[in-house]
Amino acid sequence: MGSDECESGGHKAEELTAQETALYDRQIRVWGVDAQRRLSKSHIMVSGITGATAEFCKNIVLAGIGSLTLMDQQLVTEEALQANFLIPLDGTDYGEKSLAELCCNSLRDFNPMVQVSFVSGNLLQFDGEFFDKFDAVIVGHSSSTTKKIINEKCRNRPKPVAFYTVDCRDSFGEIFVDLQNYTYSKKTKDGSTTKCCMTYPSIEDAIAVPWKELPKRVTKLYFAMRVIEKFEHSNGRKYGETGVSDLSDILNLRKELCASQALNESHIPVKLLERVLAAGGKEHPPVCSIIGGTLGQEVIKAMSGKGDPIKNYYYFDSYDGKGVIEDISIPIAT
Amino acid sequence: MDSDIRRMAIKDAKVLMVGAGGIGCELLKTLALSGFQDIHIIDMDTIEVSNLNRQFLFRKSHMGLSKAKVARDAVLKFRPHINITSYHANVKDAEFNVEFFKQFNVVLNGLDNLDARRHVNRLCLASNVPLVESGTTGFLGQVTVHIKGKTECYECQTKPTPKTYPVCTITSTPSKFVHCIVWAKELLFAKLFGDKNQANDLNVHSKDGDSTNHKEDVFERSSEENFDEYCCRIYDHVFGYNIEVALTNEETWRRRKKPTPIFIRDVLPKIKTKKNGILFENGSVSALPSVGLKNPQEIWSIAENTNVFLEALKLFFEQRKKEIGNLTFDKDDQLAVEFVTAAANIRASSFGIPLHSLFEAKGIAGNIVHAVATTNAIIAGLIVIEAIKVLQDVNNNYRMTYCVEHPIRKMLLMPVEPFEPNKSCYVCSETPLLLEINTRSTKLKDFVEKIVKNKLGMTSPLIMIGSTLIYEVGDDLEEDIAANYTRNLEKVLFELPAPVTHGTILNVEDLLQELSCNINIKHREEFDEEKEPDGMVLSGWTSQVDKDRTTSSSTEPQIKDNNVIISKSEEVFRNKRKLSEISKSDEAATGKEIDLNDDDDDDLVLLDEDPGHSNKMRKLR
Ligand SMILES: [Zn+2]
Numbered sequence: 003m004g005s006d007e008c009e010s011g012g013h014k015a016e017e018l019t020a021q022e023t024a025l026y027d028r029q030i031r032v033w034g035v036d037a038q039r040r041l042s043k044s045h046i047m048v049s050g051i052t053g054a055t056a057e058f059c060k061n062i063v064l065a066g067i068g069s070l071t072l073m074d075q076q077l078v079t080e081e082a083l084q085a086n087f088l089i090p091l092d093g094t095d096y097g098e099k100s101l102a103e104l105c106c107n108s109l110r111d112f113n114p115m116v117q118v119s120f121v122s123g124n125l126l127q128f129d130g131e132f133f134d135k136f137d138a139v140i141v142g143h144s145s146s147t148t149k150k151i152i153n154e155k156c157r158n159r160p161k162p163v164a165f166y167t168v169d170c171r172d173s174f175g176e177i178f179v180d181l182q183n184y185t186y187s188k189k190t191k192d193g194s195t196t197k198c199c200m201t202y203p204s205i206e207d208a209i210a211v212p213w214k215e216l217p218k219r220v221t222k223l224y225f226a227m228r229v230i231e232k233f234e235h236s237n238g239r240k241y242g243e244t245g246v247s248d249l250s251d252i253l254n255l256r257k258e259l260c261a262s263q264a265l266n267e268s269h270i271p272v273k274l275l276e277r278v279l280a281a282g283g284k285e286h287p288p289v290c291s292i293i294g295g296t297l298g299q300e301v302i303k304a305m306s307g308k309g310d311p312i313k314n315y316y317y318f319d320s321y322d323g324k325g326v327i328e329d330i331s332i333p334i335a336t
Numbered sequence: 337m338d339s340d341i342r343r344m345a346i347k348d349a350k351v352l353m354v355g356a357g358g359i360g361c362e363l364l365k366t367l368a369l370s371g372f373q374d375i376h377i378i379d380m381d382t383i384e385v386s387n388l389n390r391q392f393l394f395r396k397s398h399m400g401l402s403k404a405k406v407a408r409d410a411v412l413k414f415r416p417h418i419n420i421t422s423y424h425a426n427v428k429d430a431e432f433n434v435e436f437f438k439q440f441n442v443v444l445n446g447l448d449n450l451d452a453r454r455h456v457n458r459l460c461l462a463s464n465v466p467l468v469e470s471g472t473t474g475f476l477g478q479v480t481v482h483i484k485g486k487t488e489c490y491e492c493q494t495k496p497t498p499k500t501y502p503v504c505t506i507t508s509t510p511s512k513f514v515h516c517i518v519w520a521k522e523l524l525f526a527k528l529f530g531d532k533n534q535a536n537d538l539n540v541h542s543k544d545g546d547s548t549n550h551k552e553d554v555f556e557r558s559s560e561e562n563f564d565e566y567c568c569r570i571y572d573h574v575f576g577y578n579i580e581v582a583l584t585n586e587e588t589w590r591r592r593k594k595p596t597p598i599f600i601r602d603v604l605p606k607i608k609t610k611k612n613g614i615l616f617e618n619g620s621v622s623a624l625p626s627v628g629l630k631n632p633q634e635i636w637s638i639a640e641n642t643n644v645f646l647e648a649l650k651l652f653f654e655q656r657k658k659e660i661g662n663l664t665f666d667k668d669d670q671l672a673v674e675f676v677t678a679a680a681n682i683r684a685s686s687f688g689i690p691l692h693s694l695f696e697a698k699g700i701a702g703n704i705v706h707a708v709a710t711t712n713a714i715i716a717g718l719i720v721i722e723a724i725k726v727l728q729d730v731n732n733n734y735r736m737t738y739c740v741e742h743p744i745r746k747m748l749l750m751p752v753e754p755f756e757p758n759k760s761c762y763v764c765s766e767t768p769l770l771l772e773i774n775t776r777s778t779k780l781k782d783f784v785e786k787i788v789k790n791k792l793g794m795t796s797p798l799i800m801i802g803s804t805l806i807y808e809v810g811d812d813l814e815e816d817i818a819a820n821y822t823r824n825l826e827k828v829l830f831e832l833p834a835p836v837t838h839g840t841i842l843n844v845e846d847l848l849q850e851l852s853c854n855i856n857i858k859h860r861e862e863f864d865e866e867k868e869p870d871g872m873v874l875s876g877w878t879s880q881v882d883k884d885r886t887t888s889s890s891t892e893p894q895i896k897d898n899n900v901i902i903s904k905s906e907e908v909f910r911n912k913r914k915l916s917e918i919s920k921s922d923e924a925a926t927g928k929e930i931d932l933n934d935d936d937d938d939d940l941v942l943l944d945e946d947p948g949h950s951n952k953m954r955k956l957r
Pocket residue numbers: 488489490491492493757758761762763764765
């Protein structure tokens with residue numbers, strides 16, 4: 003939706019159209035015209051439609067990105083509907099329509115200036131070139147293996163593709179961010195602009211950081227999530243396929259992991275693991291709203307080049323109400 | 337299981353939402369998804385195009401329709417089996433009384449103005465219903481929980497009431513762009529297009545008062561004058577002649593930079609006759625195309641501003657003749673925004689104040705609050721989390737949460753334990769107030785306007801002195817009684833049927849809000865016109881406001897819509913004030929913010945720096 007009418011002499015090319023200015027008035031007051039223009043040229047792909055990614059999609063479509071591509075082969079199930087407001091419940095037969103297709107229709111409605119489409123298939127079947135079409139890829143509701151593979155594909159492209167994962171398990175949520183080598187400009191207190199560079203690890207490298215090398219006071223949720231992830235992986239479970247009955251197995255795994263990582267088991271309290279197990283893949287809508295809002299803001303930052311991005315994990319837990327950033331990367335030796 | 341207990345609490349709850357705007361749309365969606373079955377929603381607004389970037393339940397085709405109603409219908413599409421009751425009405429209407437509020441388990445606010453928030457706070461206190469309050473500005477936001485007797489009420493910490501500008505700052509000595517905007521909007525625009533009977537300080541009076549014989553109808557167009565001549569004459573009068581007259585008051589300029597009078601002949605040596613304005617698609621008129629301007633982000637030169645001014649003025653008279661005489665400034669009125677931008681810029685130029693773009697001027701003139709969808713979504717999620725705690729009656733687990741743009745101690749969402757009720761709060765405890773006022777020169781109507789309505793936020797007040805009723809608002813008053821009240825309004829305080837003098841105790845009550853408070857009167861002769869422009873000072877509970885104001889200079893002032901009043905957008909103010917406290921404490925970590933326990937990351941202590949509370953430590957769990 004570039005404007006083609008404003009190339010008048012001397013003035014900066016590509017002003018926003020009157021329509022865009024009217025629609026985006028309130029947010030342009032927050033992040034400025036240039037950021038809005040860059041945003042409108044970004045192409046984003048979301049795989050795995052959950053309550054949290056539905057929230058995310060709504061946010062970035064409203065904000066006015068260039069295009070959004072959805073991927074999710076699942077058919078509508080009660081679980082899929084639970085935290086998703088994109089699928090109307092008006093008694094229509096969804097037939098063989100996939101989640102992606104159904105959500106696509108609602109999202110188009112939110113902002114006619116954004117191209118929303120869906121792709122059939124499974125994320126893993128696409129080769130690296132497929133990802134060149136996108137500036138950012140967001141993966142929800144996926145196994146740790148899938149996340150690693152897709153993250154690698156995004157890292158090995160000529161033009162970097164930002165990579166995010168998002169998981170909401172009932173009372174809490176986790177976001178992972180990989181912007182590879184990310185440069186952005188930032189206004190300093192005295193009004194001048196400086197360049198900031200950030201280096202992100204891949205999800206594989208982040209997870210591989212030995213626990214005893216992590217900064218002190220990393221949220222317990224980080225450890226709990228790694229234990230559950232490992233549990234799902236080694237027991238051949240799908241994402242979120244857990245229950246309280248898995249507790250004794252999980253506690254064994256905790257013992258094993260903590261021993262190998264030299265971490266005191268009290269850093270992963272039983273109560274917390276119980277909570278995560280009980281959640282399974284269920285989502286709590288207010289948490290989806292918060293995590294989807296935060297992820298939306300992060301992607302808007304990265305696509306518009308404005309604002310300090312999160313590096314590289316974010317947690318929200320409704321039990322203590324904190325929204326915390328954790329930097330899980332091996333510090334660069336200086 | 338936790339989630340089952342939660343589900344039960346949600347299922348049986350009846351909730352009231354006030355506001356179906358940015359936060360409201362997100363909130364209604366999240367409530368419905370979370371399993372709430374009985375939701376009532378009040379909003380008096382209709383849908384506008386600038387809502388659509390974040391109020392995702394609305395479409396272009398809904399423009400002009402009730403927000404509450406459209407939001408309800410949109411949510412029922414994905415949750416058809418729940419009950420949502422919508423009210424296209426003002427929450428301050430009498431139908432929403434204490435009885436109405438009592439039917440709810442919790443009230444959730446997604447409001448955008450101080451008045452309505454205070455009103456709902458009072459009704460929640462009177463009906464003993466918990467309130468979850470919220471606000472956002474850009475990336476900042478906050479959620480607070482107010483439970484009578486347990487946590488502070490919304491008004492325990494003072495809120496800035498709209499600040500009045502000294503009239504002379506606006507009429508003769510502007511020093512900031514906002515002063516020029518106020519002048520353009522409240523004086524010039526009102527004079528030219530508004531109610532002719534309203535008093536207006538636009539004309540500058542020279543010291544010897546020669547303006548008394550000055551033609552009062554300088555703003556009237558004479559029959560032999562064509563529009564172009566008229567517009568030029570107005571221009572020269574307000575930007576040239578008036579400044580020249582002002583310059584004759586030498587005393588004013590002894591310590592100030594003198595303004596430069598601006599006449600058309602200096603700016604536009606040759607005036608071209610221009611085409612008529614172009615009618616926009618949506619029926620609004622704009623002066624910009626015919627003067628060759630387009631980009632609202634650009635700062636116009638003085639000549640461009642002059643062209644816009646002349647063209648907009650002419651268009652008002654040519655194309656919107658019928659509305660002249662009862663127009664008030666509206667930020668959604670394109671031509672009005674163009675006119676005010678141009679006029680404010682020309683005046684700014686005269687006084688050596690930097691010029692601004694139409695986009696910026698519109699933001700200042702319309703008191704536009706910055707808003708993005710993501711912050712609203714996050715805040716709505718937090719509201720629901722707190723609401724569920726309230727319903728589950730989880731004692732002492734409530735949090736007020738700040739959403740920040742830059743992480744503080746790694747946090748983007750910071751929960752803080754709620755404050756206890758402020759014992760000197762006149763709203764939730766019965767603390768009397770002190771009013772310093774000149775009882776020999778102040779009329780009752782000034783007291784009602786400036787104190788009872790503006791400061792105390794009452795909508796239907798009743799004023800008693802001892803057992804004598806001196807004033808009351810109501811639709812069902814007897815004619816003679818109403819006439820008596822009207823007469824009282826015009827009386828000076830000490831001449832009232834029960835005279836108000838030094839030491840008198842006034843009782844002011846709002847029947848709808850079920851709020852009553854006593855005001856001790858202290859007679860005082862003199863007031864500082866600059867610092868105390870109201871000519872009266874209310875203290876006790878409000879004493880902290882002025883202190884806050886002077887210390888938080890970083891917040892940009894914003895203009896309130898109705899009068900020549902200006903206030904920091906109260907949301908910005910509230911957010912920034914509290915946030916500044918937090919970030920202050922973050923910067924000076926030593927002594928101000930202390931980690932109690934190094935190996936437990938769940939504990940953190942913040943020092944409460946709120947002046948209304950004694951320095952006490954608050955601990956988070
Ligand atoms: Zn109070």
